[in-house]
Amino acid sequence: MQFNLTAMIDVVFLLLIYFMVATDFKVGEEIYRMDLPDRSQSNQQSDPFDLDDEPLRISVASSGFGILRYRLSIEGPYPQPDDFEKLYNFLQERQINEFTSGGLFDIDHPIIIQPTRTTRWEHAIETFNAAVRARYTNVIFAPPQ
Amino acid sequence: MSAIYKRGNAEVRANLTPMIDVTFLLIVFFVLVSQIVEVENVDMNLPEPVDALTQPVGEDQRAVINVVPDQSDRIEGYRVGTNQFPYGVEGVEALTEHLTTMFRMNPDMVVNLRADRRTHYQWVEPAMQAVVNAARRTGVVDMSARINLVVINED
Numbered sequence: 443m444q445f446n447l448t449a450m451i452d453v454v455f456l457l458l459i460y461f462m463v464a465t466d467f468k469v470g471e472e473i474y475r476m477d478l479p480d481r482s483q484s485n486q487q488s489d490p491f492d493l494d495d496e497p498l499r500i501s502v503a504s505s506g507f508g509i510l511r512y513r514l515s516i517e518g519p520y521p522q523p524d525d526f527e528k529l530y531n532f533l534q535e536r537q538i539n540e541f542t543s544g545g546l547f548d549i550d551h552p553i554i555i556q557p558t559r560t561t562r563w564e565h566a567i568e569t570f571n572a573a574v575r576a577r578y579t580n581v582i583f584a585p586p587q
Numbered sequence: 588m589s590a591i592y593k594r595g596n597a598e599v600r601a602n603l604t605p606m607i608d609v610t611f612l613l614i615v616f617f618v619l620v621s622q623i624v625e626v627e628n629v630d631m632n633l634p635e636p637v638d639a640l641t642q643p644v645g646e647d648q649r650a651v652i653n654v655v656p657d658q659s660d661r662i663e664g665y666r667v668g669t670n671q672f673p674y675g676v677e678g679v680e681a682l683t684e685h686l687t688t689m690f691r692m693n694p695d696m697v698v699n700l701r702a703d704r705r706t707h708y709q710w711v712e713p714a715m716q717a718v719v720n721a722a723r724r725t726g727v728v729d730m731s732a733r734i735n736l737v738v739i740n741e742d
Contacts, residue, residue: 447603454610461617465624471633472641473699473735509704526637557708560660564634564704566711567738571636585716586709 474567474574476582497552500529501587502569504562512565526568533576550580559586626668629653631703635739647697649735650689652682652714654702662710665717679713686721694725701737 499517514523516532523529533553538545547553553573557566566583573581628651655663665672665682672682689696698718702711718734 447607451603451607451610454607454614457614458610458617461614461621465617465621470739470741471628471644471737472639472740473644473737474641476734476736559707559709561708562704563702563706563708563711564636566708567634567704567736568636570736571639575638575640583708583712583715586712 474570476570477580495548495551497554498547499554499556499584500569500573501556501558502561502565503558504560504565509564509568512561512568514569526572529569530572530575533573533578537576537578547578549577551578553578553581554584555581556584557586561586627651628701629655629666631656631701632705633701633737633739634704635741639738639740639742641738641740644699644735644737645697648693648695649697649699650686651699651701651737652686652718654700654706654711654714656703656706660705660707662706665714674710674713679717682714683717683720683724686717687724690721690725697733697735699735699737 501513501515501517503513505511505513514525514529516522516529520536521532523532533547536544536546538548555566555569555573557569570581570583631653650667653666655666657663662674664674664678667682667685670685672678672685686698700711700714700718702714715734
């Protein structure tokens with residue numbers, strides 16, 4: 443006596459194809475590592491001769507729907523960037539390293555990103571990315587304004 | 588009577604048993620993987636920064652906080668695994684307590700934060716603050732506690 447397996451194999455292959463097509467492995471997902479905001483403060487050794495670094499504060503606000511509708515501003519006497527690329531260029535040019543002259547900020551200079559309450563997450567992330575791309579290591583988000 | 592003793596031409600038959608075994612294993616694999624992915628990751632449009640300098644998702648022990656968007660500008664709440672937390676003071680406090688428990692069980696845990704690209708920062712920030720508070724309550728702030736911001740990087 444032999445079983446006719448044809449029907450079962452048909453069904454099994456259909457199931458296999460369904461799960462292969464329906465499964466989404468989220469291949470494109472990657473991460474930015476961000477230290478907890480108060481970690482650096484709690485770790486700091488207080489050196490009486492060490493001057494506090496005034497953090498560079500970058501505000502970002504969404505001005506409508508869409509990736510291109512946003513406003514950036516840097517607190518202080520700096521040229522104001524129109525877009526994320528110019529913000530990246532500014533941060534890179536002002537970094538103290540062997541390739542640039544006239545740098546102002548060390549690689550671990552504190553950078554605070556200050557979104558508003560209604561800033562879209564994509565604009566906050568683009569601002570964060572500009573600082574990370576410029577190789578700054580101490581970038582955190584502030585509570586919403 | 589076995590086929591080998593039949594008279595006439597020999598009959599060629601494929602032995603299907605290994606193929607069926609492998610196929611069932613594949614089905615079990617895809618069923619399990621699709622369930623795990625669904626539980627951990629809510630379907631949403633993550634930000635896709637230009638020229639992103641990101642890192643691959645590591646193999647660390649992690650909790651994934653999903654800031655679940657709704658159809659309007661608001662959010663449905665926060666989700667960690669199968670646990671739902673509504674937006675608001677009580678929901679964020681419950682999320683903090685849940686994360687505190689997870690940090691106590693595994694102080695080296697990292698937290699992945701997933702939020703839709705359209706979600707307003709005012710709904711995302713409480714989740715970050717919950718991680719900070721949970722880490723502070725368990726005393727892991729000085730250790731390797733950190734937040735991973737999840738984005739799409741197809742480059």
